[in-house]
Amino acid sequence: MPITSTILDVALVRPDQLALAGSEARLSYGELVDDSRVAFAVVDSLHRAQPEPPRPAPETQGIPITAVSTTSAFFTARIIAGLAGYRAVSATIDPRWPLDHQVGVIRTTGIGLVISESRTLAEALAAAGWTGTVITPAEFATREAQVRSAGTPAPAPTVREASEPFLMLFSSGTTSNPKAFIKTRQQYRDNVAVSSAHLEPLPEVATLAPGPVSYSLTLYAVIESLATGGSVHVADDFDPFTMGPRIADEAITRIVAVPAVVKALAEAAGRSPDRFHGLDLLVTGGANLPASIRDRLAEVLPEARLISYYGAAEIGFIGDSRAGDGTWITVYDSIGAEVRGDDGQPLPDGEIGTLWIRAAACSDGYVTGTTDAQLQGPDGWASVGDQGRIEGGLLQLAGRAGDIAITGGHKVSLPEVERAFETCPRLGEACAIALPDDSLGSIVALVIETGSATGAGLAPSVPGKAALLAHARARLAPQFVPRRFYLIDRLPRTVGGKIRRTEATELITNGQGQRL
Template identity: 65%
Template sequence: MPITRTVLFTAAHEPSQPAIVGPEGALDYAGLVEDSRRVFAVVDAAHRAQDAPPPPAPETRGIPITAVSTSSAFHAARIVAGLAGYRAVSATIDPNWPLSHRVHVVVAAGIGLVIGDDPALAPALRDAGWTGTVLSLSEFRDREATAAPADPPTVREADEAFLLLFSSGTTSDPKAFLKTRRQYRENVAVSSAHLEPRPGVETLAPGPLSYSLTLYAVIECLATGGGAHLADRFDAAGLAQRVAAEGITRIVAVPAVVQVLIDGARRDPHAFAGLDLVVTGGANLPAALRDGLAAALPHVRLISYYGAAEIGFIGDSRGGDGTLLDVYDGIGAEIRDDEGHVVPDGELGTLWIRAAACSDGYLAATTDAVLRGSDGWATVHDMGRGVHGRLQLAGRAGDIVATGGHKVSLPEVERAFDAMPGLGTVCAVALPDPRLGSVVALVIEAPRPLGRSSLAREDGSAPGALPNASSPPHAVSDTPTKADLQAWARERLAPQFVPRRWYLLDRIPRTAGGKIRRPATSALIEQGEGIRL
């Protein structure tokens, strides 16, 4: 169901239903409609005041692009939602991206207005020859306070550009792609059928709006007449308080938040008595999180879905070890080899998807990468295999390594250690090897700083402190030994998947959303930052 049609309907029939709620404010549906009139009035005036506005990417068909780059999820959400009923394209840019990445996407995509608080951004954009406008969030709000409201929002044409999204900007320049209103409506149809957003349901979606998962949760809630409750930070006490006080029955979050939820439930399980469903992005949720949630909140259901922002929702996992996905009805899925041929069941290959919600392609100005083939099928280069009609993911193309003539999926190596007692976070990496080209190594995050390690290096000497570590060395007497790790791996993995090297690292690098940064982990090991077991 289109977002604006639902917003207008709910504002007319359930005006006090919460729409967007955050630490910095709250809007019900009636208030959201009125707020949107001032949001668009300020945005439209800012674009019109430019003497030489940056031409938006041709793919927008001339619609000006407004980007929000702020840590405030509430204000980012109300601006994006406020522009949804007007001729406008919105984007959310992660303020934690490197400055060069932010400048790249603003200039390349032809974004004309940026609302954000980084004082370094405006001069960097000017140096790049950009002619648009940067407003701080406080400047934007000051203009809203005095702006004459625009005409009320209206339902827009289905093929009009709606949102400008980006691939991850963590390690390389982000790729930009557009979603039309029709494509988002198709996406809402799929998620509504499987992930249970409902009219009047209060959903907590903690995290920056620059996360595609959080952004979609907001759109999904507004498109179905529910409440989107937002939070900028992940803390167990705050999570518990809001779930109880705001009547939250559904949480949509990245996997890192599931651990925060578990911690909060262990402290105060009664605060989560009304919680019914947790929906998390990223299939193959670690067993420790699945089991931890089931133990702390046995009445709460868990759905771990898989999708790609470029393509849309693809399938989910609801039980067992979470490694096998059921592909949603209406979504086509094929595993193909490098020549584009469909491979037999059980064989590793590239996942191709056919979905009505898929974007048309990446903006030409940001990349020459191809999203969709001439046959209409698309790939973001995730790897996987078919297993008796279900889908088993194996990671991105960069997660598949060749060692001794074999292809090895690093995420599958990690999953084999999910249930090992005494073992915390692990990361499988490929390290250079003169004989095999590369070998698989498992990096283990040290459990806690308690003193000198009881483990010995391969030469028999005590490892002592982690090289160049700023924190104290770790006691790892409760960490499995190398022999334990090897025995566990040999029972559960094919010989070529068994790691040949084992390392202890003070802290495995993660993104702001809690995802492990595999290249950064590998780099630390190659620089000698870990203890080899």
């Protein structure tokens, strides 16, 4: 379903139905249509006022790019939704990205307008010779008020051509700096067709999607809810003390959130179960959700269903897991999946290789100048470098290419090693790495995060080496069992909280960990 078509239809039939809600404001479908006319009028005038506008990346077909870089989830969501019915390409830039990367992305992709509170970003862009416009949300609101007062909004939004560029998105940045890519309107419609068939963003359902809208998971929850006639509630972050009452008061039955939020929700529900009993469905991104989170959720909210989906922002939704430990994924019927070896040929069942996907929602490729990586092959199949195995038609992920260690001729999935330690008592976050070894090629090591405890000897909460080995040997094949264990204060992470394995390996190689 195209997002604008549904917004216009619901605004006509049920104009008072809630479309978008945040902590500071809310919009019905009728109000969202009116709001979009004002927002686009401001955006369009800002682009047109530039004497030397930046040239947008060729993948945008010459359409000006507007980026939102703010911590306000509601503001970001309403701008993205508001521009959807116009000739505009929207982007969200995480304000927590390093400054030089924000500047580089904006200049390389030809973003022409940035809505941001950061004076530092504006100064850095000016110093870099960028000719676009930076405006704060407060200044943007002032201009919107002027448009309303003058009675000069833009024409009503319309359903756009399927091939027209819609959003500029960015990869997660787990293994490298985020890469830019474009989603056309048809690609997003194809993606909504898959998610609406499996993840239940149903008409009039109230969905909570807490977290930055710069996360593709949160952004997509906003898009899919509006595209299917639902109501979406956003929040800058997940505060268990305020979310419980909000879920109850707003009759929220569906939550789309990252695993860390699902964990926090389960703990909050354990303390105040009555506020969460109306929840019917929790949808989380990233298959292989830790068993501890699944078990805790089932304990405190036995009536709530959990779907852990797997997908890539560049490709779209691929499959999900709903039972057991969540490590085996059912690939959706409309999606093709193959595991291939280094020679590009399909591998037998059970062998680890590179996962290739065929999906209608897949982007055509990455934006020129942001990376040399190729997304699609000549045959139309695409890969983001995920590793996995297929057995009996089910898919099990093994991480990215850098998540596979070759030790003694065996392929070892480092994420699989980490999963084995999720049930280890008194153990916090851990990252499996591969270290060079003269005889085996590499060996597996486990790096354990301890906070600030490593400076004063063993952290009392961390099991000893013997206990760690016993735990691993009971759950892993011999070649998967770590040969070394290290303690470190903090594991390196992306701004989104994902552990950077390459950087963790470098820290240990440089002697910045305490070996057990």
